[in-house]
Amino acid sequence: MIGIVSRxxxxxxxxxxxxxxxxxxxxALHGASFHRGWSDGEFERLLFDRNIVAHRAVAGRSLIGFxxxxxxxxxxxxxxxxVASPRRGSGLARQLLDINLRRLAGLGARSVFLExxxxxxxxxRLYRRAGFREVGRRKxxxxxxxxxxxxxxxxxxx
Ligand SMILES: CC(C)(COP(=O)(O)OP(=O)(O)OC[C@H]1O[C@@H](n2cnc3c(N)ncnc32)[C@H](O)[C@@H]1OP(=O)(O)O)[C@@H](O)C(=O)NCCC(=O)NCCS
Numbered sequence: 001m002i003g004i005v006s007r008x009x010x011x012x013x014x015x016x017x018x019x020x021x022x023x024x025x026x027x028a029l030h031g032a033s034f035h036r037g038w039s040d041g042e043f044e045r046l047l048f049d050r051n052i053v054a055h056r057a058v059a060g061r062s063l064i065g066f067x068x069x070x071x072x073x074x075x076x077x078x079x080x081x082x083v084a085s086p087r088r089g090s091g092l093a094r095q096l097l098d099i100n101l102r103r104l105a106g107l108g109a110r111s112v113f114l115e116x117x118x119x120x121x122x123x124x125r126l127y128r129r130a131g132f133r134e135v136g137r138r139k140x141x142x143x144x145x146x147x148x149x150x151x152x153x154x155x156x157x158x
Contacts, residue, residue, distance in 0.1 A: 011059055013092055015099050018054035018066055020047040025063035026056070033082035046079075053103050055096055059087070067096040069104060069112070076109035081123075093126050101130070105157040112155050119148040131155045 018026060023043035031037030046052050051072055057065035065083040069076050078100070083092045104112060114132065116123050136152035 013057040013059045013064055013087070013095075015055055015057050015095060018047060018056040018068070020044050022054075022056055022063065022066075023047055026054075026066050026068075029063055029066060029082050029084060030080060032085070034080075038080075052079075053100060053107070055099050055103075057083070057092055057096060065092050065096055067093075067100045069100055071104055071107050071109045074108060074110040076104045076107075076112045078112060078114035081126075088122070093122075094130065097126065097130050101155075101157065110157055112157060114153050115150050116153060117148050118151050119146075124151075127153050127155075 024040045026043045026047075027038055027040045030043070046068060047054055049070075051070050052068060053071055053076075054066065054068045056063055062084070064087045065081075067078065067081040069078045078097075081093055081096060083096075101112065112132075113135075114127065115138075116127060118124070118137075132153035132155040134151050135154045138150040138152070140147040140149065
Protein backbone atom coordinates (compact mmCIF):
# COMPACT_ATOMS: atom_id res chain seq x y z
CA MET A 1 0.00 0.00 0.00
CA ILE A 2 2.75 2.44 0.97
CA GLY A 3 4.53 1.45 -2.24
CA ILE A 4 1.49 2.29 -4.35
CA VAL A 5 0.96 5.63 -2.61
CA SER A 6 4.59 6.65 -2.92
CA ARG A 7 4.63 5.67 -6.60
CA UNK A 8 1.51 7.71 -7.31
CA UNK A 9 2.99 10.81 -5.76
CA UNK A 10 6.60 10.25 -6.70
CA UNK A 11 8.27 13.20 -8.32
CA UNK A 12 11.38 11.23 -9.18
CA UNK A 13 11.05 9.58 -12.57
CA UNK A 14 10.82 5.80 -12.62
CA UNK A 15 12.24 4.15 -15.74
CA UNK A 16 10.80 0.88 -17.01
CA UNK A 17 9.85 -1.01 -20.18
CA UNK A 18 7.13 0.63 -22.26
CA UNK A 19 4.19 -1.65 -23.12
CA UNK A 20 1.41 -1.55 -25.75
CA UNK A 21 -0.89 -0.02 -23.13
CA UNK A 22 1.39 3.04 -23.11
CA UNK A 23 0.75 3.75 -26.81
CA UNK A 24 -1.63 6.64 -26.27
CA UNK A 25 0.61 8.41 -23.74
CA UNK A 26 3.66 7.94 -25.97
CA UNK A 27 1.78 9.30 -28.98
CA ALA A 28 0.70 12.37 -26.97
CA LEU A 29 4.25 13.13 -25.84
CA HIS A 30 5.62 12.45 -29.32
CA GLY A 31 3.02 14.78 -30.84
CA ALA A 32 4.00 17.53 -28.39
CA SER A 33 7.70 17.05 -29.17
CA PHE A 34 7.92 16.63 -32.94
CA HIS A 35 6.61 18.41 -35.99
CA ARG A 36 5.08 15.21 -37.38
CA GLY A 37 3.40 13.15 -34.69
CA TRP A 38 2.89 9.38 -34.73
CA SER A 39 -0.61 8.08 -34.05
CA ASP A 40 -1.69 5.89 -31.14
CA GLY A 41 -2.02 3.02 -33.65
CA GLU A 42 1.52 3.50 -34.96
CA PHE A 43 2.87 3.36 -31.42
CA GLU A 44 0.74 0.35 -30.60
CA ARG A 45 2.08 -1.54 -33.61
CA LEU A 46 5.63 -0.64 -32.65
CA LEU A 47 5.15 -1.70 -29.03
CA PHE A 48 3.82 -5.10 -30.10
CA ASP A 49 6.79 -5.62 -32.43
CA ARG A 50 9.32 -8.09 -31.00
CA ASN A 51 12.24 -6.18 -32.49
CA ILE A 52 11.31 -2.97 -30.71
CA VAL A 53 12.97 -1.98 -27.45
CA ALA A 54 11.05 0.80 -25.70
CA HIS A 55 11.48 2.42 -22.32
CA ARG A 56 9.39 5.00 -20.55
CA ALA A 57 9.93 7.43 -17.68
CA VAL A 58 6.98 8.02 -15.40
CA ALA A 59 6.62 10.55 -12.58
CA GLY A 60 3.56 10.02 -10.44
CA ARG A 61 0.94 9.07 -13.03
CA SER A 62 2.44 11.03 -15.90
CA LEU A 63 4.56 9.78 -18.74
CA ILE A 64 7.40 12.28 -18.94
CA GLY A 65 9.78 10.59 -21.34
CA PHE A 66 10.33 7.65 -23.67
CA UNK A 67 12.81 6.09 -26.04
CA UNK A 68 12.04 3.63 -28.82
CA UNK A 69 14.62 1.65 -30.78
CA UNK A 70 14.62 -1.29 -33.15
CA UNK A 71 17.16 -4.08 -33.16
CA UNK A 72 17.76 -6.54 -35.98
CA UNK A 73 20.60 -8.98 -35.35
CA UNK A 74 23.72 -6.93 -34.59
CA UNK A 75 22.37 -3.57 -35.72
CA UNK A 76 20.03 -1.25 -33.88
CA UNK A 77 18.44 2.09 -34.64
CA UNK A 78 17.06 4.66 -32.23
CA UNK A 79 13.71 5.63 -33.73
CA UNK A 80 12.62 8.30 -31.28
CA UNK A 81 13.33 9.84 -27.91
CA UNK A 82 11.47 12.63 -26.15
CA VAL A 83 11.18 14.21 -22.73
CA ALA A 84 8.24 16.39 -21.65
CA SER A 85 9.32 20.02 -21.95
CA PRO A 86 9.03 20.94 -18.23
CA ARG A 87 11.33 18.00 -17.39
CA ARG A 88 14.03 18.72 -19.98
CA GLY A 89 17.58 19.61 -19.04
CA SER A 90 17.79 17.41 -15.96
CA GLY A 91 19.48 14.36 -17.45
CA LEU A 92 16.38 12.29 -18.11
CA ALA A 93 17.09 11.68 -21.80
CA ARG A 94 20.58 10.53 -20.84
CA GLN A 95 19.10 8.02 -18.39
CA LEU A 96 16.63 6.76 -21.00
CA LEU A 97 19.40 6.44 -23.58
CA ASP A 98 21.64 4.56 -21.14
CA ILE A 99 18.99 2.02 -20.16
CA ASN A 100 18.01 1.48 -23.78
CA LEU A 101 21.61 1.05 -24.99
CA ARG A 102 22.29 -1.44 -22.20
CA ARG A 103 19.27 -3.50 -23.26
CA LEU A 104 20.31 -3.34 -26.93
CA ALA A 105 23.79 -4.55 -26.00
CA GLY A 106 22.25 -7.37 -23.98
CA LEU A 107 20.22 -8.40 -27.04
CA GLY A 108 23.39 -8.65 -29.12
CA ALA A 109 23.45 -5.31 -30.93
CA ARG A 110 26.98 -4.22 -31.79
CA SER A 111 26.26 -0.89 -33.44
CA VAL A 112 23.51 1.67 -33.02
CA PHE A 113 22.48 4.26 -35.60
CA LEU A 114 20.17 7.24 -35.48
CA GLU A 115 19.20 10.25 -37.52
CA UNK A 116 19.06 13.75 -36.09
CA UNK A 117 18.39 17.23 -37.40
CA UNK A 118 21.69 19.12 -37.42
CA UNK A 119 19.92 22.10 -35.83
CA UNK A 120 18.70 20.08 -32.82
CA UNK A 121 21.31 21.24 -30.29
CA UNK A 122 20.03 19.39 -27.17
CA UNK A 123 19.76 16.10 -29.10
CA UNK A 124 23.23 16.49 -30.60
CA ARG A 125 24.73 17.18 -27.18
CA LEU A 126 22.93 14.17 -25.75
CA TYR A 127 24.17 11.83 -28.47
CA ARG A 128 27.72 13.18 -28.68
CA ARG A 129 28.22 12.89 -24.95
CA ALA A 130 26.92 9.32 -25.16
CA GLY A 131 29.64 8.50 -27.69
CA PHE A 132 27.76 8.78 -31.00
CA ARG A 133 29.78 10.01 -33.97
CA GLU A 134 28.70 11.37 -37.34
CA VAL A 135 28.95 8.83 -40.17
CA GLY A 136 26.73 10.46 -42.79
CA ARG A 137 24.69 13.48 -43.74
CA ARG A 138 21.58 14.03 -45.89
CA LYS A 139 21.39 17.59 -47.12
CA UNK A 140 18.23 19.69 -46.76
CA UNK A 141 16.34 16.80 -45.20
CA UNK A 142 14.10 18.56 -42.70
CA UNK A 143 11.71 21.07 -44.34
CA UNK A 144 10.47 22.16 -40.88
CA UNK A 145 14.04 22.93 -39.88
CA UNK A 146 14.41 25.38 -42.82
CA UNK A 147 16.15 22.76 -44.92
CA UNK A 148 18.64 21.65 -42.31
CA UNK A 149 20.53 18.44 -42.91
CA UNK A 150 19.92 15.07 -41.28
CA UNK A 151 23.01 13.72 -39.59
CA UNK A 152 23.45 9.97 -39.33
CA UNK A 153 25.20 9.09 -36.09
CA UNK A 154 26.66 5.79 -35.00
CA UNK A 155 27.92 4.30 -31.80
CA UNK A 156 29.49 0.89 -31.43
CA UNK A 157 28.58 -1.14 -28.37
CA UNK A 158 31.35 -3.23 -26.84
C1 LIG B 1 16.47 15.99 -27.02
C2 LIG B 1 15.77 15.74 -25.69
C3 LIG B 1 15.20 14.31 -25.69
C4 LIG B 1 16.78 15.90 -24.55
O1 LIG B 1 16.11 15.61 -23.33
P1 LIG B 1 16.68 16.12 -21.90
O2 LIG B 1 16.11 15.24 -20.84
O3 LIG B 1 16.48 17.58 -21.79
O4 LIG B 1 18.24 15.83 -22.08
P2 LIG B 1 19.31 15.77 -20.92
O5 LIG B 1 18.85 16.61 -19.75
O6 LIG B 1 19.65 14.33 -20.67
O7 LIG B 1 20.52 16.54 -21.57
C5 LIG B 1 21.19 16.03 -22.69
C6 LIG B 1 22.16 17.09 -23.20
O8 LIG B 1 21.43 18.14 -23.86
C7 LIG B 1 21.76 19.38 -23.27
N1 LIG B 1 20.58 20.21 -23.31
C8 LIG B 1 19.38 19.95 -22.74
N2 LIG B 1 18.53 20.94 -23.03
C9 LIG B 1 19.22 21.83 -23.78
C10 LIG B 1 18.89 23.07 -24.41
N3 LIG B 1 17.66 23.58 -24.33
N4 LIG B 1 19.85 23.70 -25.14
C11 LIG B 1 21.08 23.19 -25.25
N5 LIG B 1 21.46 22.00 -24.69
C12 LIG B 1 20.53 21.35 -23.97
C13 LIG B 1 22.19 19.05 -21.87
O9 LIG B 1 23.01 20.08 -21.34
C14 LIG B 1 22.95 17.77 -22.09
O10 LIG B 1 24.23 18.03 -22.64
P3 LIG B 1 25.53 17.97 -21.72
O11 LIG B 1 25.55 16.58 -21.12
O12 LIG B 1 26.63 18.21 -22.70
O13 LIG B 1 25.35 19.04 -20.68
C15 LIG B 1 14.61 16.77 -25.45
O14 LIG B 1 15.14 18.07 -25.67
C16 LIG B 1 13.41 16.56 -26.34
O15 LIG B 1 12.50 15.79 -26.00
N6 LIG B 1 13.38 17.25 -27.50
C17 LIG B 1 12.24 17.10 -28.45
C18 LIG B 1 12.31 15.77 -29.14
C19 LIG B 1 13.64 15.58 -29.85
O16 LIG B 1 14.16 16.49 -30.50
N7 LIG B 1 14.19 14.34 -29.76
C20 LIG B 1 15.43 13.97 -30.41
C21 LIG B 1 15.18 13.62 -31.83
S1 LIG B 1 16.62 12.95 -32.60
